[in-house]
Each structure stands twice: as structure tokens, then as C-alpha cells.
Amino acid sequence: MALSTAPAISTPEELWARAAEELANAxxxxxxxxxxxxxxxxxxxxxxxxxxxxxxxxxxxxxxxxxxxxxxxxxxxxxxxxxxxxxxxxxxxxxxxxxxxxxxxxxxxxxxxxxxxxxxxTPYDQRSVLERQMERAREAGLTIRAGYELEFYLGKDAQLSPAHRGPAYSPTALLHVDEFAAQLLGDLAADGIPVGQLHAEHGASRLKVTITATDPVSAADRQMLARQTIHAAARSQGLCASFAPVVDVAGIGNVWRLHSSVWRRNENLMSGDGPHGLSTEGASYLAGLLRDLPAIAAITAPSVPSLTRLRPSAFAGAYAFWGVGNREAPLRYLPSTTMLGPSHANVELSPSDASANPYLALAVVIGAGLSGMDEKLALPDPIQEDVGSWTEDRRSGLEVRRLPITTDEQLVALQENTRIAEVLGPELAGAFRAVRKSDWLWAQDRSIEDVIEGHRWLY
The missing domain is CATH 3.10.20.70 (Glutamine synthetase, N-terminal domain)
Known part of the structure; x- marks a missing residue:
């Protein structure tokens, strides 16, 4: 009997060597x-x-x-x-x-x-932490979709000379950075990053790029790659991009809004026939986020400048509550609409910025949401107002509390939350707290202006 003449299957090493050769030739x-x-x-x-x-x-x-x-x-x-x-x-x-x-x-x-x-x-590998939460969702018959909105400051130089002066959402503002905007959209597409929109944001010389939702690990990868792509496009146009939570004391700051939704097969559980357009399970997912929000924010907005940005009445999400379309809410539910359909329903987390590790940020969001579903948590009524304008008595009556405003408060929130600690694992949780304390000690003898300057070009 003749031996098979089927071609041998390439080993991974052969495939990697071939990829390297193709890249080198290019x-x-x-x-x-x-x-x-x-x-x-x-x-x-x-x-x-x-x-x-x-x-x-x-x-x-x-x-x-x-x-x-x-x-x-x-x-x-x-x-x-x-x-x-x-x-x-x-x-x-x-x-x-x-x-x-x-x-x-x-x-x-x-x-x-x-x-x-x-x-x-290693227990400190943040990508693996996120993968564990994705596996936890899969074991429950669920999948998660996530996407980022990236805000950034665009300057003519490191001295913060603005590349454009607005107004927000204006084509005139983009006209001032036309060559950069054109290159950026082309580079993002070539790098495999699907973009929903690009526009001038509120505040001097700020822009926003919205990245299309996908699975969580891909969302984190795309966020990391988008940073590199934006920095490179800015440099080629003689500009500087800063993703820092706060670029200057008087500025609005850069939010990196994190959107998530939970699915069973082809059904988006963030849309349903329950109150406010949520399904029962989707409401429990959101309730899980609300319950663990102080500890979540300690991961998703962890730096000293992050705490400076979390101001009331600034669309920053300074208090722990949720709302339907309410931009002051740290958890902003975006329901299904007739035009967009149920697939677009999701919840947006606004206490989130570039000082967060994107893999850990997504991991704790998913972990908290899944715990809410496991426990069938009930969701309180939404709040549709700016709670920062309320009296303290009114906020207390509805149990609306300020999110942590100091590093010590964030560390306490992390230390006391067993669910978030379990998501991170003891080794990574310990390292994360140590780093936050080290950053806090660095900031102690510095003015807030010096602290913000020290973080301006890190991300």
C-alpha cells in the first residue's frame, strides 16, 4: 500500500518563522x-x-x-x-x-x-484575569460584549498649546486638525480597529474616538492598540496626544467610557420587557455593578488625578447610582430603541480612564455583573437628575453615596469587597493595592498641579 502523500502540517515554529519572513519582506x-x-x-x-x-x-x-x-x-x-x-x-x-x-x-x-x-x-498576568471571567460567563451559557470610548487632549506641543479650540462636536474644530483626523481614521482602519465615530469633545482641544464593541479581550487589545495608533498619528502631524485623566487643573479631563452587555446565545439580556426596558437578568447584571461600584471604580479610575476628575455635576459619575440615559450617572443604562433595536442596549461606566489597566477594568465589571446575576439581585429605581445638586439629606434618604474621593477610601473599598478580590486573586490584589499606596505617597508632598503634570504624558 502506498504511503500517504498529504503535505505535513506546519509546526507553530514554522508558521511563526514564515510570518516573520513575510513581515521582513514587507x-x-x-x-x-x-x-x-x-x-x-x-x-x-x-x-x-x-x-x-x-x-x-x-x-x-x-x-x-x-x-x-x-x-x-x-x-x-x-x-x-x-x-x-x-x-x-x-x-x-x-x-x-x-x-x-x-x-x-x-x-x-x-x-x-x-x-x-x-x-x-503568572498570578499577576492581567490578561489571564480577564480570560477567567470570560470563562466564568461561558460556563453560565453567557457571553459579554464590550467597547471603549477614548477621549484625549490634542496639543501642538508638550506645553499644552491647543490644536483646536472647539466648539464641541463642531466640524470647524475638526477642520483645524484635518490632516490628523484623516490620518487617524485611516491608520485605525489599517490596524484593524473598527471605529464608530470621531468628534471634537467638550473642553479645549479634546477629541473622542469610539471603538466598536466586541468580546472583552479583543476590546482590551483594541484599546491598547488604539493608544499606539493615536500617538503615532499625532507625532507624524507634529502634535502631542494625552490620555491622562486630567490634563490641567481647570480642564474637564478625559473619560474612557466602558460599555458592556451580557448575552445568552443571540439574545441581549440588557434588553427586555421588564421595567425601563431591561430583562430580569439584565437588571441583576446592572445591580451587581451598582453594588460593587466603589471597588470597581478603585480599579477603573485608580490614580490620584482620577480622583480629581470625579467631581459632581461634571458628567464624571461622582455618586453611586444608575440612570436611564443620565450622563451624571456613573452607570448609564442605554436601552433598546425602535431605530437601533435590542442589540444596542448596554450599560456605560463613566468612572473609567486611561490610568486603569483595561484587562482588569473589564474583568471587575464582568465579575461584578455575573455575581449580580448569580444572586438574582434586585435593581433599585433609576435616578434621572443631577444628584450633585441635591442636599445631603436628600441623597442620604435615597442611599446615594459619594464614590471614594481619596486613595485611602479606594483601598478600603478594595480591601472590604470579597467579590472583586476574588476576581483579581490575592497576589494581584495585593500588588495593586501596594502600587496605589506608592502613588499616593509620591503625591503627598506635591501640589495638585505638579501631580497632574507628573501624569500628563504617561498613557
Whole structure:
């Protein structure tokens, strides 16, 4: 009997080598693997293109101390699990997310995983934390969709000379940055980031890009890649982009609104025939977010400038409540409409910004929502007003409380919330709290102006 002549299946190493050869032939000289640390800051390692296969198979060595690196590149040893300078982990690119950067054509980009010596994710690998919550949803027969709105300041230089002066939503404002806007839309499309809209936002020289919703890990990857794409487009036009929560003391600040919805097969559970257009399960998902909101916000808006931005009556979501379409609500429910249909119903989280790690932000949102569904939590009535204009007695009567306004209050909220702690895991939760404390100590002897300046170009 004749032997089979079917072609041999290529090994992963052969596929990686082939991908590297194709990229090299197209002019790519390096591959940058990126992850976000516990301050929301993108960190990276770059290898020459001929090392791509090796990096994909074995990773690149990085210090195990990145989880306890604070916003200003200081290392805190306050977390017992990472209390010495010894140790190394392997940063491995996620090859199926590899993208040649349109705005930096000599480089390709990939998100990374942090693996231990045994090849499994370390307890500090934020991407794996999010994947665990996605698996938890799958085991319950559910899927999650998520998307980001990214606000940013666009300046002519690092001294904050505005690239445009508004007005908000004006075509005239975009006209002043026409070349940048055109390049940005083209680069985002080429990098595989689907955009819903681009417009001039409220406040001097601010813009917003809305990224189309997808599965949570892809949403976090796209958010990270969008930052790189925006920075590169700005640089090529002689401009500077800042995603900082607050760019200057008098400014509005940059919100990164996080949208999520929960699905069973093809049914969006955020839409139904219950009160306010919610299904019973969708209401419990939202109730879970509301219950855990103080701890969620400590992850999604964690920096000292984040706390400066969370002001009442500023569309920042300073108090813990929910509303239907209410822009003052930290949890803004967007119901189904006749025009858009049930697939567009979702909840928007507004205490969220660039100082949050996107994988952790999505993980705690999903974890809280799923816990609400597990417990069949009831949702209180929505509030359709600006509660910041109410008296304290009126807020107290409806149990509307201010979200944490100091780092100590955020740390207490995290310490006391067992559900969010379980999402993070004890090691990562400990490292995250240590970093937040380190940032707080750095800010103690500085004016708020100096603190904001110290964060302005980090993200």
C-alpha cells in the first residue's frame, strides 16, 4: 500500500518563522510586545524581526517586579509576594493578534502574556484575569460584549498649546486638525480597529474616538492598540496626544467610557420587557455593578488625578447610582430603541480612564455583573437628575453615596469587597493595592498641579 502523500502540517515554529519572513519582506524590522501595568501604563519589549519565532516560543525575559512598579517607575516592595529584586517572567506575544502598524510601518505590534517558568500565566498576568471571567460567563451559557470610548487632549506641543479650540462636536474644530483626523481614521482602519465615530469633545482641544464593541479581550487589545495608533498619528502631524485623566487643573479631563452587555446565545439580556426596558437578568447584571461600584471604580479610575476628575455635576459619575440615559450617572443604562433595536442596549461606566489597566477594568465589571446575576439581585429605581445638586439629606434618604474621593477610601473599598478580590486573586490584589499606596505617597508632598503634570504624558 502506498504511503500517504498529504503535505505535513506546519509546526507553530514554522508558521511563526514564515510570518516573520513575510513581515521582513514587507519592511518590518522589529516586533513590539505590549502589556499594561497596574497603573494603566503600556509597557513593552521589542525584538528584531528575525527573533519573532523565538519570542513566540519562549518569550522575552522581563523582571517579575513590573506588577509593583508605580506610575513614576519606582518599585515598591510593600507587597509580600514581590518583596525582593529577584525573579524573572517570560513575556510572550499573542501572535494571532500581530499587527503591522500603519503609522509605524517598520514595526509590528502584539499584546503580550506574562508566563512563569512552567509556561503558565503568572498570578499577576492581567490578561489571564480577564480570560477567567470570560470563562466564568461561558460556563453560565453567557457571553459579554464590550467597547471603549477614548477621549484625549490634542496639543501642538508638550506645553499644552491647543490644536483646536472647539466648539464641541463642531466640524470647524475638526477642520483645524484635518490632516490628523484623516490620518487617524485611516491608520485605525489599517490596524484593524473598527471605529464608530470621531468628534471634537467638550473642553479645549479634546477629541473622542469610539471603538466598536466586541468580546472583552479583543476590546482590551483594541484599546491598547488604539493608544499606539493615536500617538503615532499625532507625532507624524507634529502634535502631542494625552490620555491622562486630567490634563490641567481647570480642564474637564478625559473619560474612557466602558460599555458592556451580557448575552445568552443571540439574545441581549440588557434588553427586555421588564421595567425601563431591561430583562430580569439584565437588571441583576446592572445591580451587581451598582453594588460593587466603589471597588470597581478603585480599579477603573485608580490614580490620584482620577480622583480629581470625579467631581459632581461634571458628567464624571461622582455618586453611586444608575440612570436611564443620565450622563451624571456613573452607570448609564442605554436601552433598546425602535431605530437601533435590542442589540444596542448596554450599560456605560463613566468612572473609567486611561490610568486603569483595561484587562482588569473589564474583568471587575464582568465579575461584578455575573455575581449580580448569580444572586438574582434586585435593581433599585433609576435616578434621572443631577444628584450633585441635591442636599445631603436628600441623597442620604435615597442611599446615594459619594464614590471614594481619596486613595485611602479606594483601598478600603478594595480591601472590604470579597467579590472583586476574588476576581483579581490575592497576589494581584495585593500588588495593586501596594502600587496605589506608592502613588499616593509620591503625591503627598506635591501640589495638585505638579501631580497632574507628573501624569500628563504617561498613557
Amino acid at each position: 519592511g518590518v524590522i522589529g516586533v513590539t510586545t505590549v502589556w499594561a501595568d497596574n497603573n494603566g501604563i503600556p509597557r513593552s519589549q521589542t525584538v528584531p524581526i528575525d527573533q519573532l519565532a523565538s519570542a513566540a516560543a519562549y518569550g522575552v525575559g522581563i523582571t517579575s517586579l513590573f506588577p509593583v512598579l508605580d506610575s513614576h517607575d519606582g518599585t515598591t516592595f510593600a507587597h509580600e509576594g514581590l518583596s525582593t529584586p529577584s525573579g524573572e517572567v517570560r513575556l510572550v506575544p499573542v501572535i494571532d493578534r500581530l499587527v503591522r502598524l500603519k503609522g509605524q510601518p517598520a514595526f509590528a505590534w502584539a499584546p503580550g502574556r506574562q508566563l512563569g517558568a512552567d509556561g503558565t500565566p
